[in-house]
Amino acid sequence: MSEKNNISRREFVKIVGAGIAGLVVGIGAGYVAGRGGGKTVTVTKTVSPTSGKQTGPSIPSKPLKIGYMYFMSGPFGTYGKMASAALEIARDEINSMGGVLGRKIELISKDEADRQHVIDNIVKMVKDEGAEILVGIDSSGDSLKLIKTIEQELQVPLIVTHAATPKLTECGKRKFIFRISMYEEPIDLAAAKLVAENYPNAKRIANIGPDYAYGWDSWAVFSKKLKELKPDVELLEPIYVKLGTTDYTSYIDKMISMKPDIVFSSLWGGDAATFFKQAVAKGLFKIIKAYINPMLGATDTLKAIGDSNVPSSGADIWGSGRYWFLYPPHDVYTLNKRFVEKYRAKTGEYPPYVAGTSYTALYAIKAAIEKAYAELGKWPDVDEFVKAMEGIVVAGPMGPIYVRPEDHQGMYYVYWGKLVKGGPRGFPFPILGDLAIYDAGEIFPPPLKTLVKCS
Amino acid sequence: MQRRIRVSTWIIDLYSVIGVIALLSVLPLFISSYYTRLVAVGILYGIAATGFNILFGYTGLLSFGHAMFWGLGGYIIAIGLIKLGLSFPLSVLLSLTILVLVALGAGYISLRHTEIYFAMLTLALSQLAYAIMLKWRSLTGGDEGLYGIPRPLGTITHYYYLILLVSLITLIVVWLVLRSPIGLAFQTIRDNPGRAETIGYNVRRLRLLSFLISGIVTGIAGIMYVPLEGAITPEALYWTFSAEIVFMALLGGTRAFLGPFIGGIVYVFIRDYAMDITEYWLFVMGVILAILVYILPDGVVGTIYARIARLQRLKR
Amino acid sequence: MSIDYALVQAINTLFYASILFLIASGLSLIYGIMRILNLAHGSFYMLGAYISYTAAMLWIGPTPAGFVAGFVLSLAFLAAVGALTERILIRPLYSKPSELQLLLTFALMIALDDVVKMIWGPEYKSFTKLPWGYMSIGHYSVPIYMLVVIASSTIIGLLLWWFFAKTTIGKQMRAAAYNPEIAAALGMNTDLLFVSAFALGSALSGFAGAMASPILTAYPGMGTDAIVLSFAVIVIGGMGSILGSVVGALIAAIARTVMVIVYPLLEVALIYIVMIIVLLVKPTGLFGKEIVERR
Structure with a gap:
């Protein structure tokens, strides 16, 4: 032994x-x-x-x-x-x-x-x-x-x-x-911290997520925590879409018409990539300050997005996940x-x-x-x-x-990283650049405590 | 719609029902609890397909929305058991009551037409029911559906026998209805609606009756299925499941009383086997279905019946 | 609601309607002429998407040439697939009960999903670039690509109308649709007419997939939703009518956009409600003629 x-x-x-x-x-x-x-x-x-x-x-x-x-x-x-x-x-x-x-x-x-x-x-x-x-x-x-x-x-x-x-x-x-x-709660709590610390001037917060418990709960945790950290934010009416939706164009324009500063999105997998590309095509990232997606740090999603869709100016794109292959270095x-x-x-x-x-x-x-x-x-x-x-x-x-x-x-730990082109760094898809690391001891709620309703 | 003559007789049908149920009742003694569960699923699929066939095989109406009855039966018993906290019998009663109302409403709407428009109406109604189950979150749990549904009688084997009992009663009741004057009227309508009208049948009302019985029988299968699986999701109402029910019925044979029932059981086992051997199990199912269409258009049971009938003719 | 906003939402709606129209017109054409409800029609839409992905992303690259090659290739490939399907798989079933044809196309539908997975894998196939740039409307933005799709679909609609109204083969198809026995008695080659109709209908669906996938991505199973929406479109517009497909697609797309903006809870359901109402009020659809069932 x-x-x-x-x-x-x-x-x-x-x-x-x-x-x-x-x-x-x-x-x-x-x-x-x-x-x-x-x-x-x-x-x-x-x-x-x-x-x-x-x-x-x-x-x-x-x-x-x-x-x-x-x-x-x-x-x-x-x-x-x-x-x-x-x-x-x-x-x-x-x-x-x-x-x-x-x-x-x-x-x-x-x-x-x-x-x-x-x-x-x-x-x-x-x-x-x-x-x-x-x-x-x-x-x-x-x-x-x-x-x-x-x-x-x-x-x-x-x-x-x-x-x-x-x-x-x-x-x-x-x-x-x-x-x-x-699990999702520490990531969403860290996201609220991230927004509160990095975007002091952001007021209007929008959400687009999948129409099931994961989408509802993510927004609930993130928005509750953010409101607590930054009481002056205005939470816009959240948008929920059916899993596997492929045409987001109407939703994106609806969102643009709401004039958000920050868009939070818990779409994941192929949905996240499809939404992202359409959001680029529809210019969403030109009018907002930051896009926050707790499921963006997935190599398959990033591959589907591709370097050519990483906006060179405009909003910061933040992604997280359960593990990022470049961390720990x-x-x-x-x-x-x-x-x-x-x-x-x-x-x-x-x-x-x-x-x-x-x-x-x-x-x-x-x-x-x-x-x-x-x-x-x-x-x-x-x-x-x-x-x-x-x-x-x-x-x-x-x-x-x-x-x-x-x-x-x-x-x-929870990580949040900013999306950058992968090509110049030797990767065939966009990657998460500088990571912000949130300690488990600080970010995890105590055991058996959650902001999500249990019943 | 001229097709080959009916080869099964009523009494053979009854004996087959009793024989098959007897066989199924000793099966759990020899197989693992997983296979008991699988057979139970097969039996319920079989009942669902039998319900579908009352309308299709006996009344000549192709419904493309029978998943609606299966899914609604399942959802309502789940809601009764876990949302309303009702007992099992009361939940079944609630589910049946709503099924009757839905079947009457859906039948009234879709029977304004026959043939392709009828199929399209049933499809639209079931897709509407699917959309409602998907979006009525507070009641149905949305995309995730409802889960943690308790099973009466505890163990799988005990519940298996309850399913078997319900199936036996259902099959015999359907058998009695189909050989009664009402059932014969259904078949007259199937073969020649114009003639049925001239000899004094109220075709519209009889079709509605057939639709009602058909929907309830499929609904009963859904009711019994949900406590077995312990969960239900909106997929139970999606149109592809309606198509699967059609598949099961044709697999067994729509011209033999027990065809769809056997078809449901066979279907479950083919699928289980295909999923074990390959991740491309849908491809296997597609190929099997295609082979069936070309080689066994009368289905497994229908073909066996035809063989028996030919042997009997040869003997004479 | 600002004018800009209304305008971009109108373009989104027209884009969606264009795709729906291309799929549904093919389905409607095949049904109108042959009385076959091809459940695999949505899978042909999916195949078109994958062919176009292969051409534009794997072979040529996401340049305008790559996209155009993708459109042409999927059109041609699906025409061939459609012709072979009719000739080899469906023709032996003409004398059989119609539910067997339906079941066969269902078999084809579930098998094709797996075929796509075997060839291309289960993941979403994503076009990482759109050709032709973007246009600004106020602080909204519209990819020119969407306008190209709308224009192409309009041209194809006009071509179809011209084909059926003016050309001999188009008129023959309509005649055969009305009554195949008389058409055959008049010396028309109904075998050839049927195979061409099936090829044309399938090609339209493949083309729809090719046009849609750069924006909507390609994935196994994309045909299952497409086919049921197309049913709604042709039932609303009228089976067998090209104009019906146009109107049906517009109604479906408008209903969706309005619900997205106003009442998202009904987004999925509304189209089926419309479908039920139309079937009850005017079963042949808004522009359909009485369909004579053949047995």
Whole structure:
């Protein structure tokens, strides 16, 4: 068990600090340190290869089956493709190191785009195909839909890596559900801070978002916080559009007629790119001060937008996401550099945020099982796995993630970056330039607290 | 609309219903709970297609909006159970009541026409229902739909038997209606509406009755489906699901009483299999449907019936 | 509401109507002549979008030449696809019940979505540039490209009108539409007429996809929404009538824009309400003639 250490908080801070060369990323330094108390956290160094297999009578000999579900087809089908490529990289890495306590990881999957049968398909993976742990879920709605099935019927762990609604983790503690990816509320809270600090003269704030909970909640959190920080803002009537809308021209002109200073938009994926291009064509960015999109930091969206659509003057374009492939910088954080290189070698693309979070999910699983094994001396059952997941720290390409025990939510920093052309910097698509980093300890609401209505 | 003669007799239909339900009732003893769930979905698809076929196969009207009944039945029971906090039987009652009203209204509107205009009207009405479910957020949850819907009787297997019981009763009632004078009148209208009029049938009213029964039967399937899945989204009313119902009915065969029912079950298994072997499962479904159109236009059950009938003729 | 604002919204509406008209006129033409409701018609729209993407973004680059090549290629390609579909897939079904034709086109529709995914992948295909620049109207801006689409669609509408009113083959098509038996008895080659009608209708849909995608992007499944909207358009305007498609497309587009501005909650629903009202008041549509069902 050379790769595992039980260490004190002080040592943890030291390790995190040393490992990422003093960068203030995410969790640890800020939040964990701020909590006080002599709590023990566990760090798993995910990189050190082990030789040979662990053996023990209590470790099953069959492979560890992990089932994942993402949109594999339909308008959001790229998300699943990207996530599954990253999962395969993690699987191959872990398996080449000897697996999880000697058990090789085997991945099985189902298509979330089959919207009428999301629950059926999850049940099938567990009951019929023998998945022991689940990973994935793109849609917030689907994640909420699954709570009952996971918690009551299946009782297997689900590690969510994309769906971002606060309701999943902050409206009551789930037993078997964890989310290691960033959720929407910290990003929206940081967006409000960003606007309040950088645009003191901005008064009129408009919104265009997708017409479902994610769109409504994002605007609710952002606008509430902004009003609190900057009481003189005027919130214009929010615009909501059907998912998958392709013609935004009438909406954009309607928005221009409202004369906004700032446009907040939670459109995502292909919708975000289509809207963006039409907004450029319709001159929206010439008349506003800033455009804020919490889902713009997605390489697929940026690729679809293209360098030629990045306005050279006019509004500042701000984007965020769950992970940005250039942060932490590759020269100080080699884990990220290595992941980006492997992902490029496998797919020919730069990794989008869903790749970063799904990759990390497998390492979180591995870390939790090994942690439990170190304590119990046997392969953990479901309850023991859950206990081991609580409070674990796992290093992913985005830096270390701390899984908060109170709400099973992964904690790390929030980033916001300004859109610039990628060409001059050697990238085939626009990228986020200077990043503003918001510490997890400062920006995360306390566990089980949210501005979003829970019922 | 001249087609081959009816080869099934009423009594064969009844025996087939009882035989198939008996078979389905022992199935859970041999299969995993996932497959029990899958068969349950298949049975409900089968009931939905049977409902559709009352209108199509027996009355000669092609509805392109039957997803409306499935989806409304499902939405209203979900609303009853989780928004209004009603008990399961009361929610079913509420759902049925609204289904009757909607079916009467929709039937009254769309039966002002037949043929293509009827199909278009049913399509427009179901798309309208889809848009309402999508936009009436406070009641329907909008794009995400409603979820966390409790299942009566707890386990999948118990609920499976409830579904089976409801299906048996539904099938027998439909069978009784179709062999009654009313059912025979439907078929007269299908074969020759002009003649039906001259021999004294009130064609318009009979079509409305057929529309009503058809909608309710499909609605019952939707009602039973939602507690099984635990969730419903607006996709349940989108026009492509109406087309899937047509697909199921033709897969089994619209000229055999049990055709659409078997078609629903077969459909679910083909889809499940196609999804397992390839991410391009829609392509596989398309190819299967095309093959069906050219090679088995009478559907699986219809073709089997025709074979049996030919054998019997040879024996004589 | 300022004049500028009204003007740009009118242009947005006309752009949307132009695309709808091109898809719907093809669907209406095929239905009018052959009584086939081609559910795969929206998928041909999608194919047109992808062909044009391939030409403009992958082969030639987003220059005016690339876009024009995309339009021409998708027009030609979809004409061929349409002809082959009629000749190979649909013709054997003419003697069969009409629901089988409908079902076959449904099969084609779901299969084509996956074919597109196999060839081009599941992601949105995005044109990163529009040709021909922009025009300012007050503090609003309009891409010239939108005006080009509106103009092209208008010209095609006029050409279609001329084709059916003035040319022999156009008149023959109308005759065959009215009664194929008599047309055949009069010595017209109905096989040829049918295949040309299907090719022409499909080409119009492909062209619509090519024109729409630089602004609306191309993605698998884009045909599913397009086809059901086209149904609404041709039902409102009248099946088989070119003028009907024009008016139907305008009504659908105006209804949408007005709802976007005034009452977004009804944006999706209003078109179906209009469709139901028209079917009840004048089932043949505003400009349609009585359709005789053939069996």
